[in-house]
Amino acid sequence: MTDLDALRGKAGQLWRDTLLLHEREPGIRIASCLSCVELMTALFCGGHLRCRAGDPRWEDRDRFIASKGHGAVSLYPLLADLGFLDRDELRKIGGSATPLGMIPDPAVPGVETVNGSLGHGLGVSLGMALALHRRASSARVVVLHGDGELDEGAVWEAVRLAADLGLPNLFLLVDVNGKSMLGCCRRGMASWRRVFDGFGWRVVCCEDGHDLAQLDRALDELFRVPAPGPSVLLAATVKGHGVPELESAELSHVMTLKPSRIRELLAEKGADCR
Amino acid sequence: MKGTMRDAFWNVIHAEMAEDPSLFVLTADFGAPALDRIAAEHADRFLSVGISEQNLVNVAAGLALEGCRVVAYGIAPFFLRAAEQIRINLAMASQFRPLNVTLVGVGVGFSYVVSGPSHHALEDLAVLRAFPAVDVITPSDTASAAAAAELTRRPGIRYMRFDSQPLPELYPDDFRFPDTGYVQLRDDPRHRLLLVGSGAMTHTALEVADVFGASVVDVLSPRGAQLGGLPDHALVCTLEEGVLNSGGIDSWVRAQMPGADVVGFGFHGPYEFRARTRGELHLAFGLDADAVIAAIRSLKWATSC
Numbered sequence: 001m002t003d004l005d006a007l008r009g010k011a012g013q014l015w016r017d018t019l020l021l022h023e024r025e026p027g028i029r030i031a032s033c034l035s036c037v038e039l040m041t042a043l044f045c046g047g048h049l050r051c052r053a054g055d056p057r058w059e060d061r062d063r064f065i066a067s068k069g070h071g072a073v074s075l076y077p078l079l080a081d082l083g084f085l086d087r088d089e090l091r092k093i094g095g096s097a098t099p100l101g102m103i104p105d106p107a108v109p110g111v112e113t114v115n116g117s118l119g120h121g122l123g124v125s126l127g128m129a130l131a132l133h134r135r136a137s138s139a140r141v142v143v144l145h146g147d148g149e150l151d152e153g154a155v156w157e158a159v160r161l162a163a164d165l166g167l168p169n170l171f172l173l174v175d176v177n178g179k180s181m182l183g184c185c186r187r188g189m190a191s192w193r194r195v196f197d198g199f200g201w202r203v204v205c206c207e208d209g210h211d212l213a214q215l216d217r218a219l220d221e222l223f224r225v226p227a228p229g230p231s232v233l234l235a236a237t238v239k240g241h242g243v244p245e246l247e248s249a250e251l252s253h254v255m256t257l258k259p260s261r262i263r264e265l266l267a268e269k270g271a272d273c274r
Numbered sequence: 275m276k277g278t279m280r281d282a283f284w285n286v287i288h289a290e291m292a293e294d295p296s297l298f299v300l301t302a303d304f305g306a307p308a309l310d311r312i313a314a315e316h317a318d319r320f321l322s323v324g325i326s327e328q329n330l331v332n333v334a335a336g337l338a339l340e341g342c343r344v345v346a347y348g349i350a351p352f353f354l355r356a357a358e359q360i361r362i363n364l365a366m367a368s369q370f371r372p373l374n375v376t377l378v379g380v381g382v383g384f385s386y387v388v389s390g391p392s393h394h395a396l397e398d399l400a401v402l403r404a405f406p407a408v409d410v411i412t413p414s415d416t417a418s419a420a421a422a423a424e425l426t427r428r429p430g431i432r433y434m435r436f437d438s439q440p441l442p443e444l445y446p447d448d449f450r451f452p453d454t455g456y457v458q459l460r461d462d463p464r465h466r467l468l469l470v471g472s473g474a475m476t477h478t479a480l481e482v483a484d485v486f487g488a489s490v491v492d493v494l495s496p497r498g499a500q501l502g503g504l505p506d507h508a509l510v511c512t513l514e515e516g517v518l519n520s521g522g523i524d525s526w527v528r529a530q531m532p533g534a535d536v537v538g539f540g541f542h543g544p545y546e547f548r549a550r551t552r553g554e555l556h557l558a559f560g561l562d563a564d565a566v567i568a569a570i571r572s573l574k575w576a577t578s579c
Contacts, residue, residue: 106370112339114366117358123329124363127336131298134318154359157329165321 002046007212011041015242016266017077017090023262025073025094027102031240031252032071035177035209036144039235042215043173044078048223049142054083056109060139063128065113067121068146068175069103075111076100084110119152121145122172126158129170140223142171147192148180163200166229171222172201174232175209177239181253189236196234202227209235275447279419279436280380284308286423287345291316294427298337302330302348304380309347331356331377335363338373345426349386350379350395350435357401364431365405372429382412382435382473383515384555391545395435399472399514400521402433409497410435414476417445418494425451437474439552444476444492455499460490467570468507472523475513475539478556481563482513486570493523501530510536511570515561518542537573539566 015037022030043049043064052058056079066072073093080087085100085108092098099107103116113124125143132139149155162170176192178185187195189205196203206218215235222233239253240246243265246255257265275282288308291297298319299312313320323330327348334346353360364375379395386393403410411434413419422434444459459476460483462468467488471479476492483490489507493499510531516522517540524538541559549555556562560569 106367114362114370117362120332120359120363123332123359124336124339126329127333127338128340129336130321130333131337131340131342154328154332157323157326158332161323161326161329161333164324 002216004213004216007041007046007216010045011038011212012269014041014074014077016269018074019257019262019265021073021076021090021093022257023259024091025102026256028073029070029102029253030243030257031246031255032068032146032177033073034241034243034246035237035239036068036071036175037074037241038210038212038215039173039175039237040074040078040144042212042219043142044081046216046219048219050139051082056082056084060137062140062142063112063125065115065121065125065141065143066104066111067115067125067143068118068149069115071146071175072104072115072144073102075104076108079108079110082110084108118146118149119154122155122162123158126162126167126170129162129167130165133167133169140169140171142173144173144175146180147174147176147178147185147187150174150192151180159196159199159201162230168227168229170230172230172232174234175237176234177237179239179250179252181251183250189234192234196232200229202229202231204231204233206233206235209237210241275416275420275443276440277416278438278440279413279416280306280378280438281308282416282420283378283423283434283436284312286420287426288312290427291319294343295319296341296343298342298344300330300334300337300344300346302327302346302352304348306347327352327356328359331359332363334375334377335359335367335373338375339367339371343374343426345376345378347378347380349393350381350398351393353377353379353433354398354401360402360408360431360433361405365407368407368431373431374426374429376426376432376434378434378436380436381438383437383475384552385438385474387552387555388550390547394545396515396541397517397520398433398435399516399523400525403496403526404521407431408433409495411495412473413494414471414473414492415441415444417443417447417449418451421445421449421451422494435473441474442477451494453498455493455495455497456501457492457494458489458504459492460488462487462489462507465489465505465507466509468504468510469513470501470510470523470527471513473515475515475561478561478563478566479513482566482570485567493526496523496526499530501527506534508535509570509573510534511566512536512538512540513561513566514538514540516540537569539569
């Protein structure tokens with residue numbers, strides 16, 4: 001049974017950590033990062049993603065690919081929790097003597113692929129899942145996309161092939177925050193559900209991607225209920241979640257928060273601002 | 275070694291499938307007789323991804339990240355649509371972890387003649403040569419294609435571009451791919467004229483060399499090759515079924531031989547849609563032997579040749 005209170009506390013801390021990373025590295029796309037904080041918390045801390053502390057290359061690990069690389073800096077505190085990097089390293093982001101950049105790359109232990117350019121993660125994940133499936137490994141491949149990222153054509157080459165192959169160890173998480181760089185995405189949850197269902201994927205929906213209980217149930221269904229092929233979790237989220245001016249802005253993708261505003265936000269949440 | 279380059283290559287890979295369980299073959303809906311045997315005998319390590327070159331490269335990258343030795347096959351000009359996938363998921367990714375991926379494209383240069391310019395691979399060498407860590411390999415006969423297959427055993431990212439038509443035999447059946455990346459086929463002791471060819475145009479270079487008694491080099495792989503060690507020649511001419519002044523063999527030779535007088539023969543645009551034979555295409559771009567010979571004769575240096 002998942003300790004939801006602990007999970008909520010963890011999500012709150014990750015939200016604050018993400019803002020602190022943005023304070024140190026203003027180039028971080030903070031709105032994109034904030035929409036998937038709870039999703040990543042539930043995945044990593046809710047017992048769904050199988051990892052081994054201190055061993056980022058454990059052969060039987062579930063592979064996590066952050067295809068929406070610009071929105072994945074929350075990964076750093078999670079990897080620190082796993083002992084893949086020193087927590088003190090998080091303070092160094094924005095400087096030159098650290099592998100922690102505004103987009104995670106494989107110089108960071110626990111980061112599997114090169115991302116930043118969108119639409120690549122699912123195809124690469126498919127190849128990984130294919131190799132693992134062929135050698136009867138229990139390891140799964142979990143890849144996080146944004147909904148705007150689904151514009152990229154290469155995504156659909158992989159969606160089609162994964163369904164045709166019936167890969168049961170491939171899991172796509174879509175952060176459906178409804179906005180890309182220039183504004184609102186045209187499709188919503190219902191439309192994406194039809195599209196993925198039409199391609200032959202098993203679809204799980206989470207109507208509030210910031211509600212840890214809903215996320216936990218959705219991930220439980222995703223990973224514990226077997227499917228004959230690939231699965232997708234569509235999570236409805238809010239871009240810039242928790243920051244009113246980001247939530248309401250159509251062009252939140254390119255907005256940066258000033259350090260003074262970050263301090264205000266953290267103080268409002270009663271944060272430990274280490 | 276008779277036959278086509280792709281058959282020579284795939285025959286080697288077919289034999290290796292039984293020896294190396296890590297070898298995995300992908301294709302973007304493109305076939306070959308030996309590939310049919312691979313598909314039948316090793317179905318668990320063969321997959322057609324369908325007509326999807328971007329996904330072909332991405333899936334190859336994912337397999338390689340899990341330790342597979344991957345050969346990914348398609349039609350040469352269509353690899354350009356996967357340039358970013360090659361850049362990010364192969365060239366960049368291989369900086370962090372050794373990856374073994376060999377892309378094989380058939381249809382280099384004008385070899386898919388009547389399919390028209392959409393099927394002509396004229397820019398691929400220039401484009402893919404620009405990516406660090408990508409070794410672009412252009413065999414000039416079946417023996418060199420078979421030798422290139424042996425390179426797939428090593429970690430690295432390679433793009434091999436094969437002629438679709440049988441070319442005259444140049445190398446013996448036991449030819450080994452040279453570490454230098456090139457083979458000097460002829461030597462002009464007077465060092466007057468050096469002809470640098472690639473693929474089908476190496477054969478034209480040999481024909482031209484007969485007239486002038488020229489030195490001839492066949493460039494199989496520009497990466498790592500050091501042409502600067504060759505003696506200076508009064509004139510260097512490059513011959514390629516590829517773009518001029520845009521990062522192809524001519525640009526590479528100029529960089530290798532900064533003091534040399536280099537004249538390039540190749541594709542200068544516009545794309546030719548009406549030619550029915552490879553000969554007509556060569557005529558259109560001054561790549562036939564007679565045109566090259568006449569051009570060299572017209573150059574100032576050649577008056578005493």
